[in-house]
Amino acid sequence: MPEGDSVWQAARRLDDALAGSVLTRSDLRVPRFATADLTGRTVLEVVPRGKHLLTRVEGGLTLHSHLRMDGAWKVYAAGQRWTGGPAHQIRAILGTADRTAVGYRLPVLELMRTAEENRAVGHLGPDLLGPGWDADRALANVLGAPERRLGEALLDQRNLAGIGNVYKSELCFLLGATPWLPVGALPAERAEKLPDLARRLLEANRDRPVRNTTGRRGPDLFVYGRAGLPCLRCGTPVRVAEQGDGSRERPTYWCPVCQTGPAPARTAARSRETSGGTHSRPGE
Incomplete structure (x- = not known):
């Protein structure tokens, strides 16, 4: 998507x-x-x-x-x-x-x-790339259901508009939390960084033909689409499992060492080619 x-x-x-x-x-x-x-x-x-x-x-x-x-x-x-x-x-x-x-x-x-x-x-939350961006409101929306899983909260466009499955996985990595961590369990200092971090990532990539979140020439992404490959920070193999967003299950990537919080006990051994984990732009 x-x-x-x-x-x-x-x-x-x-x-x-x-x-x-x-x-x-x-x-x-x-x-x-x-x-x-x-x-x-x-x-x-x-x-x-x-x-x-x-x-x-x-x-x-x-x-x-x-x-x-x-x-x-x-x-x-x-x-x-x-x-x-x-x-x-x-x-x-x-x-x-x-x-x-x-x-x-x-x-x-x-x-x-x-x-x-x-x-x-009208149902959408603050637009990450819109002129009326409101970081405080976006954070309040995300934290409004503390029992909800972080990855699901990020995908909910009523909280903040613009995040999809790639940025969900990448944001969770940068926040040091698994996508299955309840939002209320995210440390306050990390939660406060979430809205502006999300906005900076999208702003940095809105003019790029290939999405990049690492700030380096390659690999372009920290975890998304990198199942089985070493984490760019600690070398531990990146894992992948399915996580729902209210409409369908989506492949979700994380590092079991760099990210704290609950995670599925069973994961799928997907490769970049079989997972649909490309970071290039879809045909538009």
Whole structure:
């Protein structure tokens, strides 16, 4: 699933391609909005909100999309061949005189009044890459359920918006806590660092083609996707197990020495290739 920094990059590409231009083509291939026509309207801006994309157009309308696991927006020049997937996977086409944005496999696509955007994103906590970032509120949200596991609390977009499975594992490593540690058991001095640490990681990576949390040329990540490989700090083999986020189980990585707290007794011996633990950007 694309995380906040990836969605921020997708929004910037779409904004660069569409903002300020009049739509000459509009095709929303979802039953509810199949008859909607945005042609003749100017695209005002494309902004990210956590993992959501808001394409605002003239006339007080917003096209709301969410990429989830497999969705992607591709931008093509006039006459360029579309390569994002087969035609039956296209959910949206927004075209101008010289650029075309094509949305593939978008699980969420809805047209709404801009004044009603809160209906789609109002439940989100402070946006890690947004202008209204509020570290105190984000921390209070995370600590609001002290019995909840740290990894689950970080993935809950109602607490703070933008963290996905990669940053969950990396943040827990940097905080020295396993993802299964109850939030209330996280030492106060570490908890206080959590919001700003998360924001710094996403800000540092929003302009990078390859995500990096280690600050070195390689490896780029401390634990994510590194099951069985030595921890970059202590040399102990990194472990992986499944952890739910309320919707599905996700591979979760940690160092059993550098991170304190409970962890599953049984772990899966996954390799980087079989775990889906890539840190490169998803196709957007």
